[in-house]
Amino acid sequence: MLNIVLFGPPGSGKGTQAKFLEEKYQTPQISTGDLFRYNLKNETELGALAKSYMDKGQLVPDEVTTNMLVDHLDNNPNPQGFIFDGYPRTTAQAEALDKILTEKYQSEVSVTLALVVDDEILVQRLLERGKTSGRADDVDETIIRDRITEYYAKTAIVAEHYKAQGKWVEIDGVGTIEDITEKLNAAIKEVL
Template identity: 40%
Template sequence: MRIVLVGPPGAGKGTQAAFLAKNLSIPHISTGDLFRANISQGTELGKQAKSYMDAGNLVPDEVTVGMAQDRMEQADAEHGFLLDGFPRNVAQAEALDAMLDREGMKLDAVLDLEVPEDEVVKRIAGRRICRNDSAHVFHVAYKQPKAEGVCDTCGGELYQREDDSEGTVRKRLEVYHTQTEPIIDYYKAQGLVATISALGQVDEVTERAMRALHGRGDQAA
């Protein structure tokens, strides 16, 4: 299957993408991984992206599209892929359609993870990270440490990242609503969108997603 995963920040896209890709035996292709790989490998696209990022500018769509195309042309993506973070706007969605059309391929489904805005703010603004190891993550509501402000694993100080403040989260949501959310209507016009609730336990959301995708796969067949 060829799938696009869409949802606001805090919807759990990365977590669900990893589970879904494993269950479907297709590669998980995330924008973050694409940028890191191209920059670390010093590819031409990576150099271009880095020059924009170092200057504090947004990376142009054509650079992001080029990275995605290179990745989708690799052997492990021959029979499908799950795109996470791409396309990020309608122009990128149109470029993806054109790219697939040239190869005689098409998307099978666009999975829209739906989360109420207040829940997104609660999820992200409640995160607390260990200063000693950013992999140690806690939450004021969902995963409280045994001692307030202290990492259970190493005893390090827990803090809230600036990017996780409520004001920053709401700005990120505004960007999502303005730039990315319109691709949902774009793909709805093609009959590709399956919207599921991203509330509940991780495995519950994965199960909903798999049911929705199997339904799309049956329609595609």
């Protein structure tokens, strides 16, 4: 089983690259954002629980996010592996993912690929994306910078979790889409 955790700040190209990896390795991308949108839109029990926290301006607890992931895995089994995008974001989620993969699939995270991009490039990419994305959080530079800062604050400790396991690979996320895809594939080949 090939299980890839894809890391990177907003604007690093995770979503774009996940699609290429999904196609090449026939492993579905599981985006935390997509899981939230699905559960909220379909008014599932987990969606309602998440909304109750969001409506109060609180972060959704790790357990709720993890339960959304487990529910998705139970309904979409794929013995070939997964590409995790946006999960895990905390050490508790990383530990939960390790346990889920071990218990459900007798497997583990194969590699964590972290796209590294200079903050100023991220800001410019997001501002450019904001011209066509319709996303309010892509048009305000202050909000963009806050999102980037929050990403680093939350994920630095998760990076240590995977570094300790020898599963953390940093990839230069600047260049053409094709060049970055090639770098990611080279890192994946090392673990196949």
